[in-house]
Amino acid sequence: MEVKKVAVLGAGLMGHGIAQVSAQVAKYEVNLRDMKQEFIDSGMGMIKGSLQRFVSKGTLSEKEMNETLGRIHPTLDLKKAVADADLIIEAIPENIELKKSVWREVDRYAKETATFTSNTSSISITEMASATSRPEKFCGMHFFNPPQLMNLIEIVRGAKTSDGTVKIVAEAAKKMGKETVLCKKDSPGFIVNRVLIPALNEAIFLVHEGIATPEDIDKAIKLGLNWPMGPITLLDYLGLDTTLSITEVLQKDFGDKYRACPLLRQMVRAGLLGRKTGKGFYNWEKK
Numbered sequence: 001m002e003v004k005k006v007a008v009l010g011a012g013l014m015g016h017g018i019a020q021v022s023a024q025v026a027k028y029e030v031n032l033r034d035m036k037q038e039f040i041d042s043g044m045g046m047i048k049g050s051l052q053r054f055v056s057k058g059t060l061s062e063k064e065m066n067e068t069l070g071r072i073h074p075t076l077d078l079k080k081a082v083a084d085a086d087l088i089i090e091a092i093p094e095n096i097e098l099k100k101s102v103w104r105e106v107d108r109y110a111k112e113t114a115t116f117t118s119n120t121s122s123i124s125i126t127e128m129a130s131a132t133s134r135p136e137k138f139c140g141m142h143f144f145n146p147p148q149l150m151n152l153i154e155i156v157r158g159a160k161t162s163d164g165t166v167k168i169v170a171e172a173a174k175k176m177g178k179e180t181v182l183c184k185k186d187s188p189g190f191i192v193n194r195v196l197i198p199a200l201n202e203a204i205f206l207v208h209e210g211i212a213t214p215e216d217i218d219k220a221i222k223l224g225l226n227w228p229m230g231p232i233t234l235l236d237y238l239g240l241d242t243t244l245s246i247t248e249v250l251q252k253d254f255g256d257k258y259r260a261c262p263l264l265r266q267m268v269r270a271g272l273l274g275r276k277t278g279k280g281f282y283n284w285e286k287k
C-alpha cells in the first residue's frame with residue numbers, strides 16, 4: 001500500500017515537525033489536527049519559521065516553501081483529518097488514557113487500509129493498539145526532537161503488529177529522508193531512551209554526590225566520548241520532568257537499576273525543569 005496522504009494528530013513540539021517533514025521531504029499531502037485554533041496557528045507558525053530558516057540557508061527555494069505549505073491542511077475535525085489518510089501519526093500528549101480514547105475514535109473513521117502509528121516515547125504500543133479493532137496495523141514511529149533535523153526513526157513492533165505494517169512505516173520513513181531501526185519487541189524506552197536515560201541519571205548522581213560540577217561533567221563526556229552535547233546540558237534541553245517520567249516508566253518494568261536520582265526528583269518538585277522554565281542545572285534566563 002503506497003502512502004499518499006498522512007494525518008498528523010497534534011500540532012505541538014513534535015507534531016508540527018513531523019507534519020513539516022512529511023510535506024517537505026516526502027511530499028505527502030498532510031492533514032494536521034489539533035484541538036484549538038490557537039494550537040493550529042502556533043504549529044503552523046513554527047512550520048513557517050522553520051521553512052524560512054531553510055530558505056535563508058539556501059537549502060530550500062521560496063517556491064518549495066510555498067508548495068510545502070500548500071500540502072499541509074490544518075483542521076480541528078478528527079474525522080476529516082483521518083478519513084482519507086493512508087498513514088496516521090499520533091503526536092498528542094504522553095497520557096495513556098488520552099491516547100487510547102483518541103485511537104478509539106480514529107478507529108471509527110479511518111479507512112480499512114490505513115496504518116496507525118504513535119510517536120510515544122514510553123507508552124506501550126500494544127496497549128494503544130488494543131484500543132483499536134486492528135492491532136496488526138498499529139506500530140510505534142518514534143521521531144527525535146526536532147524531527148526536521150534528527151535523522152532517526154525507531155520503528156516499534158507491538159505484540160500483534162504485522163510485517164506488512166512495519167514495511168509500510170519503514171518505506172514512509174525512508175521517503176521522509178530518515179534512517180530507521182526496528183525495535184522488535186514493545187519494550188519501555190525502546191532502544192535509544194533505554195540507553196540514554198540511565199546515562200543521564202548517572203550524570204545527575206555525579207552532581208548529587210558532589211563528584212564534579214555540571215560544567216566538568218559536560219566537558220568530560222563531550223571530549224571523552226565525543227558526544228556533541230554534554231549530558232547535563234542535554235537534560236536541560238529534554239526537560240527534567242520528561243526525563244523523570246521516562247525514568248519512572250523504565251523503573252516500573254526493569255526495577256531499581258533505573259531508580260531516579262533524588263536530585264532529579266527534588267529539581268522537578270522545585271520547578272527547575274530546564275530550558276523551558278528558564279532554569280535547570282544551568283540558568284537559561286541570561287543566555
Ligand code: NAD
Binds near residue numbers: 010036039090
Ligand atoms: P506537545 O504538548 O508539544 O504537543 C501535543 C499537542 O497535542 C498539543 O498541541 C495539544 O493541544 C495536542 N492535542 C491534545 N489532544 C489532542 C487530540 N485529541 N487531537 C489532536 N491534538 C491533540 O507534546 P510533544 O512534546 O509534541 O509530544 C507529543 C508526543 O511525542 C508525546 O507522546 C511525546 O512522548 C512524544 N515525543 C516527544 C519528544 C520531545 O522531545 N518532546 C520526542 C519524541 C517523542
